[in-house]
Amino acid sequence: MVRGLPCIRVSIKGIVLGSLFDLVATVVFAFSLGFYLAISHGGDQEAAMRAANSGDWLAFSVVVASALTVVAGYLAAWIAGRGELINGTLSAVFSMAIMLPMTWDQPMPWSATVTVLLFIATPLLGLLGGYLRSRQTNSS
Secondary structure, eight states, X not given: OOTTSOOOOOOHHHHHHHHHHHHHHHHHHHHHHHHHHHHHTTTOHHHHHHHHTSHHXXXXXXXXXXHHHHHHHHHHHHHHOSOHXXXXXHHHHHHHHXXXXXXXXXXXXXXXXXXXXXXXXXXXXXXXXXXXXXXXXXXX
């Protein structure tokens, strides 16, 4: 440790694996939901897209994606075994940094304000996952 500077307790392995979980699980969820909606609408792609962008399904998607980010933050903190809060947060930031260029020119089903709020909330969700892991390790 450098004198006067706190030890940074970042785990690249924890961050990368937490982010990988978040990205893969979110893609699998989105694909599964799209598949379900396509089947339930008789294969009509336009009807399935309208359903996916409706208020109920959109809210459900945001809740599930948020829960997956919390789990990813927890996983990153668990793998790191130290610095739970920073590792949980950075896993969400890393996931967001990967997804941002992938969705840059894609149409969004919500306003720019909601998009910005989701980008603000994402690191906080990873932080929550790290916090939950921290609480678990401190109570043991």
